[in-house]
Amino acid sequence: MSFLSKKYSSMEAYTPGEQPRDKKYIKLNTNESPYPASPKALEAINANEVKDLRLYPDPTCSELRESIAKRYGVEKENVFVSNGSDDILNFFFLGFCDEEKTAVFPDITYGFYPVYCNLYGVKYREIPLRDDFSVGVEDYLDVKANVVIANPNAPTGKTISLDDIKRILESNRDYACLIDEAYVDFGTESATKLVGEYDNLLVVSTFSKSRSLAGGRLGFAIASREIIEGLEKIKYSTNPYSINRLTLLAGKAAIEDEEYFEECRQKIIETREYTTRELEKRGFKVIPSKANFVFAKLDSIDGGSLYLKLKEKGILVRHFKKERIKDYLRITIGKREEMEKLIETIDILAQEPMLLGEETI
Numbered sequence: 001m002s003f004l005s006k007k008y009s010s011m012e013a014y015t016p017g018e019q020p021r022d023k024k025y026i027k028l029n030t031n032e033s034p035y036p037a038s039p040k041a042l043e044a045i046n047a048n049e050v051k052d053l054r055l056y057p058d059p060t061c062s063e064l065r066e067s068i069a070k071r072y073g074v075e076k077e078n079v080f081v082s083n084g085s086d087d088i089l090n091f092f093f094l095g096f097c098d099e100e101k102t103a104v105f106p107d108i109t110y111g112f113y114p115v116y117c118n119l120y121g122v123k124y125r126e127i128p129l130r131d132d133f134s135v136g137v138e139d140y141l142d143v144k145a146n147v148v149i150a151n152p153n154a155p156t157g158k159t160i161s162l163d164d165i166k167r168i169l170e171s172n173r174d175y176a177c178l179i180d181e182a183y184v185d186f187g188t189e190s191a192t193k194l195v196g197e198y199d200n201l202l203v204v205s206t207f208s209k210s211r212s213l214a215g216g217r218l219g220f221a222i223a224s225r226e227i228i229e230g231l232e233k234i235k236y237s238t239n240p241y242s243i244n245r246l247t248l249l250a251g252k253a254a255i256e257d258e259e260y261f262e263e264c265r266q267k268i269i270e271t272r273e274y275t276t277r278e279l280e281k282r283g284f285k286v287i288p289s290k291a292n293f294v295f296a297k298l299d300s301i302d303g304g305s306l307y308l309k310l311k312e313k314g315i316l317v318r319h320f321k322k323e324r325i326k327d328y329l330r331i332t333i334g335k336r337e338e339m340e341k342l343i344e345t346i347d348i349l350a351q352e353p354m355l356l357g358e359e360t361i
Ligand SMILES: *Cc1c(COP(=O)(O)O)cnc(C)c1O
Pocket: 031, 083, 084, 085, 086, 087, 110, 150, 154, 180, 182, 205, 206, 207, 208, 214, 217, 218, 219
């Protein structure tokens, strides 16, 4: 007997990266920040604020939106905040797409997009990435559909330029174009500066990666007033108090702490370059990444086996079973020591006969 309604019974849910509790791993599998939240966020959450959890939070999230607006040089009316950027993606597919307003996105990208489409019965088309895993901008011109592109893309770490985004926006004026900037702070120009020019642009971002608040669940969107009002409408029709009081405070403190943000961001970029070099020295093919992860493969072993070998040694990375990328691993950039340990472990595995192919025997 299934109590779930019939229309959802065959639906496939999104599978988040594992969060195992069985032992302590070096966790390089869900693109969290290895650095703690801003010390200012810690200060903002004190005993009195915990006591005030008896009260509902501000549904308009006014102060937080004010701070985000200031940081990005837009008006508060151009900012929407929600319970993680997944929540905003959810609202987008629910409220902005349907059978007629279909969606297009790359075949290799954030795995949640097709899940939302299936949940809401939104028709979608997956556009194959080019052979080098880049997004071919020509494929998105005049598509007569809402466009969703992660920039940098996940799990490849590859980017498209603002000029390319402009071309897509211009050729699809009557459709919304969502740019998912979860990883933008690790080395790409943000499309938020185009929001004033294009009312069909929706930039979605998160505090989960570059601002070390994945557990706080906080995402934001920057877009034209029209699009923001649309998102508000959906939010007020589902869960107006979707961001809790403590997260509102932590988020505001984090977005105002530019210095700490910059320090963490730089360290991750440096460590990413170190990791790329060391993996390449060991024969890995590493896709040049502008995110807080690298996407890499070794010809002599399939991705699934290497993932398991690393897991046995206490290092968790992410492996995807999709045909085109099944030989790759997505490795989150952790602290320098963690990445040194990863490299050391790869060297140990390479000494085990037959493990990483002939060149190691
Ligand atoms: C991590 C990630 C998200 C989700 O972020 P949350 O704010 O934690 O919900 C959205 N899009 C992409 C591409 C991501 O990698």
